[in-house]
Amino acid sequence: MRFILSFLFVVTVIPALKAQTPASATSTTPAGNAQNGKKIFSNYGCYQCHGFEAQGGAGARLAPRPIAFTAFSKYVRQPTGEMPPYTSRVVSDKELADIYAFLQSIPQPPPASSIPLLSK
Amino acid sequence: MKNSKKHGINRRGFLKGAAVGAAGLVSKTPEATAQQTQAARGTAAVPSARALAAETEPVSTDVEVLTADHPGSDFMLAVIKSLGLEYIAANPGSSFRALHESIVNYGGNKNPELLTCCHEESSVFIADGYARVEGKPMGVMAHSTVGLQHAAMGIYNSFAGRVPVFIILGNTIDAAARRPGVEWYHSAQDAAAMVRDYTKWDDLPISLTHFAESAVRGYKIAMTSPRGPVVLVADSDLQETPVADLSRLHVPRLTLASPPAGDPVAVAELAKLLVAAENPVILGGQAIRTAEGMKLLIELAETLQAPVSGGKFPSRHPLNQAGGGLIRNADLIVGLQVADFWGTVNNLRDQLVRSSRALTKKDAKLVSISSNDLYLKSNYQDFQRYTEVDLAIAADVEATLPSLIEASKRLVTADRKRVFEERGKKFAAAHAQALEQARTTATYAWDASPISTARLSAELWEVIKDKDWASVGGGAGRLWNVEKQYQTLLGGGAAGVGSGLPTSVGAALAHRKYGRFCVSIQNDGDFMYAPGAIWTAAHHRIPLLSVMHNNRAYHQEVMHIQRMSNRHQRGITNAGIGTKIEDPNVNYAMIARGMGIYAEGPITDPKDLGPALRRAADAVMRGEMALVDVVTQPR
Numbered sequence: 001m002r003f004i005l006s007f008l009f010v011v012t013v014i015p016a017l018k019a020q021t022p023a024s025a026t027s028t029t030p031a032g033n034a035q036n037g038k039k040i041f042s043n044y045g046c047y048q049c050h051g052f053e054a055q056g057g058a059g060a061r062l063a064p065r066p067i068a069f070t071a072f073s074k075y076v077r078q079p080t081g082e083m084p085p086y087t088s089r090v091v092s093d094k095e096l097a098d099i100y101a102f103l104q105s106i107p108q109p110p111p112a113s114s115i116p117l118l119s120k
Numbered sequence: 121m122k123n124s125k126k127h128g129i130n131r132r133g134f135l136k137g138a139a140v141g142a143a144g145l146v147s148k149t150p151e152a153t154a155q156q157t158q159a160a161r162g163t164a165a166v167p168s169a170r171a172l173a174a175e176t177e178p179v180s181t182d183v184e185v186l187t188a189d190h191p192g193s194d195f196m197l198a199v200i201k202s203l204g205l206e207y208i209a210a211n212p213g214s215s216f217r218a219l220h221e222s223i224v225n226y227g228g229n230k231n232p233e234l235l236t237c238c239h240e241e242s243s244v245f246i247a248d249g250y251a252r253v254e255g256k257p258m259g260v261m262a263h264s265t266v267g268l269q270h271a272a273m274g275i276y277n278s279f280a281g282r283v284p285v286f287i288i289l290g291n292t293i294d295a296a297a298r299r300p301g302v303e304w305y306h307s308a309q310d311a312a313a314m315v316r317d318y319t320k321w322d323d324l325p326i327s328l329t330h331f332a333e334s335a336v337r338g339y340k341i342a343m344t345s346p347r348g349p350v351v352l353v354a355d356s357d358l359q360e361t362p363v364a365d366l367s368r369l370h371v372p373r374l375t376l377a378s379p380p381a382g383d384p385v386a387v388a389e390l391a392k393l394l395v396a397a398e399n400p401v402i403l404g405g406q407a408i409r410t411a412e413g414m415k416l417l418i419e420l421a422e423t424l425q426a427p428v429s430g431g432k433f434p435s436r437h438p439l440n441q442a443g444g445g446l447i448r449n450a451d452l453i454v455g456l457q458v459a460d461f462w463g464t465v466n467n468l469r470d471q472l473v474r475s476s477r478a479l480t481k482k483d484a485k486l487v488s489i490s491s492n493d494l495y496l497k498s499n500y501q502d503f504q505r506y507t508e509v510d511l512a513i514a515a516d517v518e519a520t521l522p523s524l525i526e527a528s529k530r531l532v533t534a535d536r537k538r539v540f541e542e543r544g545k546k547f548a549a550a551h552a553q554a555l556e557q558a559r560t561t562a563t564y565a566w567d568a569s570p571i572s573t574a575r576l577s578a579e580l581w582e583v584i585k586d587k588d589w590a591s592v593g594g595g596a597g598r599l600w601n602v603e604k605q606y607q608t609l610l611g612g613g614a615a616g617v618g619s620g621l622p623t624s625v626g627a628a629l630a631h632r633k634y635g636r637f638c639v640s641i642q643n644d645g646d647f648m649y650a651p652g653a654i655w656t657a658a659h660h661r662i663p664l665l666s667v668m669h670n671n672r673a674y675h676q677e678v679m680h681i682q683r684m685s686n687r688h689q690r691g692i693t694n695a696g697i698g699t700k701i702e703d704p705n706v707n708y709a710m711i712a713r714g715m716g717i718y719a720e721g722p723i724t725d726p727k728d729l730g731p732a733l734r735r736a737a738d739a740v741m742r743g744e745m746a747l748v749d750v751v752t753q754p755r
Contacts, residue, residue, distance in 0.1 A: 043693050044692055044693065045678070045682040045685075045692060045693075045695050047753075047754060048675070048678055048679050048682055048695070048754050048755075049679060049754075049755070051564075051565055051568075051572065051753045051754065051755065052565070052568060052570065052753060052754075053564065053565035053568045053572075053753075055564035055565035055568070055572060055574075055753075056561070056564065057573070057753065057754055057755030058679065058754075058755045061561070061564060064564075081469070082469065082470060084471075084682060084683040084685075084686035084687060085471075085686055085687070086686060086692075087686075087689055089689045090685075090686065090689050090690070090692045091692075109563040109564050109565075109566055110563060110566070111560075111563070112556075112559040112560050112562065112563050115562075115563060115566060117578040117579065117581075117582055118559045118562055118563065118578060118599070119559075
């Protein structure tokens, strides 16, 4: 039942929890390697809650249009919710920048109206 | 017949005689040894004096009785039939061999029909799934020791879910009558003790009349709210001892207890609170078991224009609402048979230091209607954390709703009605917005591989939406139109992993006679506990579309290990060790085909998913189980 509930949670509840603020390109956003960021996103287990495309799952949707880097970084290091903390001992600042670059590289999906299964 | 042994032939006597005879055949007497030696030399054996005497002496007139027309198990079956059990699920076991034989021969294998199961845990889960749909128990037979040990987790799951299951354990009480060896291992002094902490009632009848009364009593207890599993130990001697005259045994009449309705004074108080509340919220919980119950819940919600969160409520109804805001803004929260009320109105943060905070307003009132207040046990902690409520109505929700609706309607003034209408409009708008948001959310990772759960859900909905469908596992997607009470499975349980597959098979069996198209979203880790349930579905022609949500991991556990790794700041790349199901990847379609059902996969390209589901659905429409293995995103 735990897994059943989990599936339900993802499909029914999580969408209501997410809110994305468009990121603004600011000087506080470090340059990062999106390709390496994608690899880290998988290897360090980010995908477990957020999905391989950062689309959300047990955790919030992170992309496209991730929140500003400072807020992102602050939350990763010192989460106020359920997310486990990723300190600099396990994810370096450089790696965090790479992950953020990966999130920024994820394109906007097509609108629901253009997908037949979602437009009905 | 008050005492079967008085009128029947004593099996113990038969067994004693047979044992002596058998001992005579196999014992290594000097004569026998001599015979073997001579035979080995290739010469004709010289009969021993005893053997010669046995062959030549006149046949005794005291003929040993070796057959009987009706064993006690025939009467047991008559009792079981009187309870209306359609099926009995069992993995075969010698401790209930007489009852097994009575079912398939004396009873014609109909009402109950025997379901061949490959594991006792599956037997219980199949019965559990059936009861969640049909609203009444299925029988389960198992050995009192090894069978019950296998079945135990399933029984606990049913107990925590308040699901009735009627369990019969084969056991041999009389130590002097047991066959040497295995029958001792399969016997217990107090067989039901192992599961007594999580069953509603059990008994060990020592006569057929006792069995009859306890079977009827047990069924009644299982069906009385809060429902739950019961255990009856069927002594093998009682099963196998012949009965001279079945007609002299009485099958007691079953009269189910009417479910307890809420105290009228408390119901009136709740109605007053509901009508006066500005932001009431109804938590659907596990309250609704029947179509009539769903109608009543809709009527209550519409009378008050109050939102319903969770439970069985039409998904496209404007008052079907979700989200934390509901709880945060509520001034009255009414929990209907909510298993974890505290966990719904509080948040516990799972960090190094666990902390919790109330999600509700300080002055919000909490009310519960729950039959769980009527029956609790102490050892297993399925009752969850104590909730400080303002009003607790210990009752069955469905039995209480009519009086609550009536009391509420009486209090609604024209002014309140206008307020309710405005509230209803607000929720209708919020519902439409949430639906649109769900559509947008599903677009993210739409074309990803592994396939997103939202894509899987949407593709599956396309296949079932024009059918009379029912979900028997994994719930219903956010975009699915759930209109009927039977379209989702009654919730609740003990989070027993391994329940998904057999529960879906049992639920699909219950739906079969109504011609409903059953679909289940099956988790891969869960599947691996007892895949033999597929064979049961194939053997008994149970139509079911099982769609594998194959994320190649015990994913919940991956996340727990990740959490620990992060907390301890070490090894954050090792969370998959001991939690992932890969290297090698399991070919679920191959397993399924090997058990005789239609199967496709693994599907990794989302474009292949729709066609695969349609082909599998065709197989289901032919009356088979089918499985589509879909490699998915984790969640």
